[in-house]
Amino acid sequence: MSTINLDHLFKPKSVAVIGASNRPHSVGQVMMRNLLAGGFKGPIMPVNPHSQSIGGVLAYPDVNSLPVTPELAVICVPPQAVVPTMECLADKGCLAAIVLTAGLGAEPFDETRSIKQAMLDIAASRKMRLLGPNCLGLMVPGIGLNASFSHQSIENGKIAFVSQSGALCTAVLDWAAARGIGFSHFISLGECDDVDFGDVIDYLGSDPQTRAIMLYIESIHERRSFISAARAASRNKPILCIKSGRFAEGAAAAASHTGALAGADDVFDAAIKRAGVLRVYTVSEMFSAAETLSRMRPFRGDKLGIVTNGGGIGVLAVDALIERHGHLAQLSDDTISALDDVLPSTWSHANPVDIIGDAPGERYAKTIECVLKDSNIDSLLVMHAPTAITDPVEVAQGVIDVIKTSKKNILTNWVGEATVAEARNMFYAAGIPTYRTPENAVAAFQHMVNYRKLQDLLMETPPSMPRDFTPQIDKARQIIHAAIHAGRDMLTEPEAKAVLECYGIPTVKTLAATSVEDAVKTADDIGYPVALKILSDDISHKSDIGGVALNLDSSDEVKNAATKMLRTVKKAFPTARVRGFTVQEMVKRSGARELIVGMTTDPIFGPVILFGHGGVEVEVVRDRAMALPPLNMKLARELVEGTRIYNLLKGYRDVPAVNLEDLYMTLVKLSQLVVHLGEVLELDMNPLLADKDGVIALDARIKVTPKVISDDKRLAIHPYPRHLKKELVLDDGTTYLLRPIKPEDEPAHYEFMSKLTPEDIHFRFFGSVRELPHSEMARQTQLDYDRDMAFLAIVPDGPEQGQIHGMVQVVIDPNNEHAEYAVMVRSDIKGRGLGRVLMEQMIEFCRRKGTETFIGQVLPNNRRMLTLCEKLGFSRKYLADEEVFEVTLPLQRDPQ
Numbered sequence: 001m002s003t004i005n006l007d008h009l010f011k012p013k014s015v016a017v018i019g020a021s022n023r024p025h026s027v028g029q030v031m032m033r034n035l036l037a038g039g040f041k042g043p044i045m046p047v048n049p050h051s052q053s054i055g056g057v058l059a060y061p062d063v064n065s066l067p068v069t070p071e072l073a074v075i076c077v078p079p080q081a082v083v084p085t086m087e088c089l090a091d092k093g094c095l096a097a098i099v100l101t102a103g104l105g106a107e108p109f110d111e112t113r114s115i116k117q118a119m120l121d122i123a124a125s126r127k128m129r130l131l132g133p134n135c136l137g138l139m140v141p142g143i144g145l146n147a148s149f150s151h152q153s154i155e156n157g158k159i160a161f162v163s164q165s166g167a168l169c170t171a172v173l174d175w176a177a178a179r180g181i182g183f184s185h186f187i188s189l190g191e192c193d194d195v196d197f198g199d200v201i202d203y204l205g206s207d208p209q210t211r212a213i214m215l216y217i218e219s220i221h222e223r224r225s226f227i228s229a230a231r232a233a234s235r236n237k238p239i240l241c242i243k244s245g246r247f248a249e250g251a252a253a254a255a256s257h258t259g260a261l262a263g264a265d266d267v268f269d270a271a272i273k274r275a276g277v278l279r280v281y282t283v284s285e286m287f288s289a290a291e292t293l294s295r296m297r298p299f300r301g302d303k304l305g306i307v308t309n310g311g312g313i314g315v316l317a318v319d320a321l322i323e324r325h326g327h328l329a330q331l332s333d334d335t336i337s338a339l340d341d342v343l344p345s346t347w348s349h350a351n352p353v354d355i356i357g358d359a360p361g362e363r364y365a366k367t368i369e370c371v372l373k374d375s376n377i378d379s380l381l382v383m384h385a386p387t388a389i390t391d392p393v394e395v396a397q398g399v400i401d402v403i404k405t406s407k408k409n410i411l412t413n414w415v416g417e418a419t420v421a422e423a424r425n426m427f428y429a430a431g432i433p434t435y436r437t438p439e440n441a442v443a444a445f446q447h448m449v450n451y452r453k454l455q456d457l458l459m460e461t462p463p464s465m466p467r468d469f470t471p472q473i474d475k476a477r478q479i480i481h482a483a484i485h486a487g488r489d490m491l492t493e494p495e496a497k498a499v500l501e502c503y504g505i506p507t508v509k510t511l512a513a514t515s516v517e518d519a520v521k522t523a524d525d526i527g528y529p530v531a532l533k534i535l536s537d538d539i540s541h542k543s544d545i546g547g548v549a550l551n552l553d554s555s556d557e558v559k560n561a562a563t564k565m566l567r568t569v570k571k572a573f574p575t576a577r578v579r580g581f582t583v584q585e586m587v588k589r590s591g592a593r594e595l596i597v598g599m600t601t602d603p604i605f606g607p608v609i610l611f612g613h614g615g616v617e618v619e620v621v622r623d624r625a626m627a628l629p630p631l632n633m634k635l636a637r638e639l640v641e642g643t644r645i646y647n648l649l650k651g652y653r654d655v656p657a658v659n660l661e662d663l664y665m666t667l668v669k670l671s672q673l674v675v676h677l678g679e680v681l682e683l684d685m686n687p688l689l690a691d692k693d694g695v696i697a698l699d700a701r702i703k704v705t706p707k708v709i710s711d712d713k714r715l716a717i718h719p720y721p722r723h724l725k726k727e728l729v730l731d732d733g734t735t736y737l738l739r740p741i742k743p744e745d746e747p748a749h750y751e752f753m754s755k756l757t758p759e760d761i762h763f764r765f766f767g768s769v770r771e772l773p774h775s776e777m778a779r780q781t782q783l784d785y786d787r788d789m790a791f792l793a794i795v796p797d798g799p800e801q802g803q804i805h806g807m808v809q810v811v812i813d814p815n816n817e818h819a820e821y822a823v824m825v826r827s828d829i830k831g832r833g834l835g836r837v838l839m840e841q842m843i844e845f846c847r848r849k850g851t852e853t854f855i856g857q858v859l860p861n862n863r864r865m866l867t868l869c870e871k872l873g874f875s876r877k878y879l880a881d882e883e884v885f886e887v888t889l890p891l892q893r894d895p896q
């Protein structure tokens with residue numbers, strides 16, 4: 001939904017408990033006990049018609065008797081009382097509630113609605129936010145709020161924990177309490193009927209008290225809001241998740257190999273990777289990763305150095321690193337020489353740097369000083385095993401003293417328990433990540449590496465398309481609709497290939513034949529050798545039942561193969577409706593790789609694209625990777641690199657590399673097909689042959705549906721809004737192409753910025769900016785079109801073709817209440833009216849989107865912008881503290 005009124009849920013000034021009780025061990029009694037013990041400063045108002053006081057606090061007989069409107073209501077009443085309670089709370093003006101009651105969906109309220117739906121209808125009509133139902137509640141230690149029936153209180157901290165499972169919440173509370181870990185928020189979502197992951201992530205992403213967000217996910221209800229919120233928040237702070245149900249069975253009745261291969265967990269991995277979320281697999285790993293990432297210094301490389309006083313634990317660390325596909329740094333000659341001067345001659349002379357078991361703190365310090373100067377080492381793991389002749393505390397202090405000024409990430413591993421407990425506490429106090437085992441320490445390092453990769457993925461500028469192509473969308477849709485109108489949900493092979501060709505994907509020539517004689521004639525026309533396949537709407541995997549014959553060299557061979565094929569298919573699949581055959585020319589490309597490229601529709605995240613090792617053994621090998629559309633060339637490359645077969649595609653010995661650019665382009669074309677054609681449910685190109693000359697699809701199948709869902713709801717990530725492209729003509733006749741910005745526009749955006757005067761840059765950024773860093777430029781060019789928008793005015797032709805002359809952008813809050821704008825026009829072309837036209841275009845876009853208010857901040861000496869805002873109908877207010885004018889334009893005025 002949004003973050004509307006979530007402050008009432010997470011920062012209430014008063015709380016009412018409806019169903020509060022004095023009965024021992026009841027939910028209402030535990031809830032009141034926890035609220036009173038938490039130290040909440042506002043009024044806590046129990047509601048119970050049968051008790052004068054609850055826990056020593058004056059009780060009220062009903063909601064209407066409450067002396068003030070509660071900002072937050074906790075509902076722990078029987079199911080039949082939930083709706084009347086909600087009605088009273090809504091009438092009183094309450095804007096947030098926690099519903100602990102379970103089983104509301106199974107209880108009828110009236111002839112058409114369950115109790116749950118009636119409750120949700122009331123909440124929606126008043127914009128009241130609901131947490132739950134069937135949840136544990138929530139805790140916000142920073143304000144002393146324990147609105148839960150948990151058995152365990154928590155300390156204040158910088159980590160937020162959000163879970164769909166109440167049982168896991170209680171387990172995590174125990175785990176964290178034993179380790180002294182605190183939380184900024186501890187939230188049990190329950191059934192997520194209103195407040196969902198997307199809402200909470202949006203809220204916590206901008207919460208200054210939260211340094212990292214941890215999620216326990218069973219299922220995602222709102223895919224678009226989840227991914228949008230996570231992509232926005234993960235740019236500011238780490239988000240980690242555990243996902244249950246990793247090994248759920250896939251769709252056994254899938255019509256394509258892609259459908260059979262695309263397990264729910266693989267799709268989830270692809271989705272969270274696109275959102276910048278780091279996945280972990282255990283509770284301890286999650287907390288360890290959160291602690292590491294929240295203390296992480298700027299992270300550049302992935303090569304680890306190791307300093308240890310024990311060879312054995314150093315080897316264990318290296319084993320764990322290699323097992324996780326990490327990189328062990330190689331010491332430079334200068335570093336080895338420097339270490340020779342400070343270490344005993346028996347040191348390891350390599351990484352791991354084994355400084356011998358008797359190493360005191362001073363030897364550790366000198367070693368670390370040398371190693372940190374080595375440019376080959378990006379991060380350092382310092383390890384210590386207790387011995388009878390060393391003091392773990394003294395060694396720890398030596399390490400702490402020497403790394404205070406280091407800009408590299410330092411991790412520590414003091415193995416053991418009681419002997420090294422004090423040393424570990426010293427590292428905790430100094431803000432240095434420390435771990436109990438070598439494996440945990442290496443896992444933490446790899447979390448940093450993987451998190452950095454996810455951030456780079458969010459910020460990396462994709463390469464431009466190597467060549468433009470215009471798909472034949474209408475022709476492809478006509479082919480699909482003809483099949484649908486004929487009552488079929490599977491295209492024939494020739495139809496499927498014709499759709500692919502509409503998107504510029506090469507396919508082998510394939511023709512349909514209705515009989516054995518027709519197959520022979522068709523083969524004669526194509527030329528030998530040919531491949532013959534059975535044509536039936538009921539048979540998806542033809543080779544499994546003898547429905548494929550290859551390398552047929554004559555008419556007799558085609559006739560014999562077709563006759564035999566009909567007998568074999570009838571015996572193996574007697575109910576199949578056979579329409580004839582397909583005949584296609586044999587493609588012989590020595591050394592070509594058989595790949596599979598396809599898409600399927602996941603019930604949660606919608607369309608997903610698959611790439612991997614293809615051929616008849618595809619489901620046995622199961623070497624595949626997945627990604628959410630839309631794709632660009634960079635994302636296509638990432639998808640291919642996520643498979644084992646990628647190493648073969650790069651070439652080896654005398655086998656040349658395949659044309660990877662052509663392969664990436666094919667994936668991008670498929671992505672566009674998926675975005676454009678909502679009728680397509682599943683698609684296979686298997687095998688797709690790839691070699692140095694390019695790719696060609698030998699076989700293709702497409703499953704379709706007449707029930708087309710709009711792009712906005714079908715895709716988990718909003719595709720590029722190509723429909724917003726238009727021609728823009730100024731009063732003086734100057735013509736521009738107006739279109740939404742793309743990630744690939746970053747180089748042109750840099751050039752545009754270079755044409756702005758220092759004054760214009762000051763007006764835009766409220767300061768002197770020489771050059772925007774890549775991270776900031778990525779934020780301006782890589783937009784979530786669900787929330788943000790930027791229009792470019794581009795020169796369509798002439799000497800400056802492709803150059804940007806103007807730009808207007810807005811950042812829209814998750815509630816779609818405010819769109820904050822910024823507009824820039826190249827300094828040397830001002831005065832033509834481009835700025836005004838850009839503003840008008842963006843205002844109209846936001847108005848159609850339903851945004852309530854268009855706002856901006858303007859410096860007092862930016863007279864040109866203030867005048868333009870006045871002409872466009874903005875009101876303005878001077879903000880003395882910030883020394884700017886805030887300009888505001890209502891967009892949804894009632895018609896006069």
